[in-house]
Amino acid sequence: MARIMALDYGKVRTGIAVTDELQLIASGLTTVTTDKLFDFIESYLHKEEVERIIVGEPKQMSGQVSASETLIEKFLKQFKTRFPKMPIERQDERFTSKMAVQSMLEAGVKKRKRQNKALVDEISATLILQAYLERN
Template sequence: MARILALDYGKVRTGIAVTDELQLIASGLTTVETKDLIPFLENYFKKEQVERIVVGLPKQMDNTPSESEALIQEFLKKMSAKFPSYPVERQDERFTSKMAVQSMLDSGMKKKKRQDKALVDEISATLILQAYLNRF
């Protein structure tokens, strides 16, 4: 089997998580600057088998799309043009940033480490991916 890759897309940084080959466990991979995301994915896809990509779907509390959805749609167009063979699925990402910070607190992580926004993005991508896996 191939991995599933998840993105917590952001204007500045994008958190990335992947599953193991059996698609059982979601793990944080890294955070990259969004401007470098396409080249990063291109390189990653050369090294690893990926079955699909899950991209966070940001929504407001009333279920309407958040402001960042327009940026994500723009990115998805570029990504589908560059990587047409990878199916893309969306996963609701409400509360993932708050849950990421809470998980950092629960694990006893020091304050300085918890303020690392890149780490929060990576954990958020992991939560998005785990929520996606839990749907099945």
């Protein structure tokens, strides 16, 4: 089987997570600057077989999409042009950043490392991917 990749897309940084080849476990992969995201994905797809990409869908408490959805929609259009055969699915990402920080607190991660936004984004991508796996 191929891996599944998840993206916690952001204006500045994007957290990335992937599953194992059996699609059982979601693990953080890295965080890249969003301006280098397409290059990173292209490079990764040359090395690993990926079945689909899951992109976080930011929603407000009311269920309405958040303001950052406009940026994500632009990214998705560019993605479909660049990788037309790669399936994309969306996953609700409400509370993933808060859950990421909470999981670091529970793991005893020091305050300085908890303030590392790149690490928070990577963990958020992992939570998005885990939620997707549990949903399916």
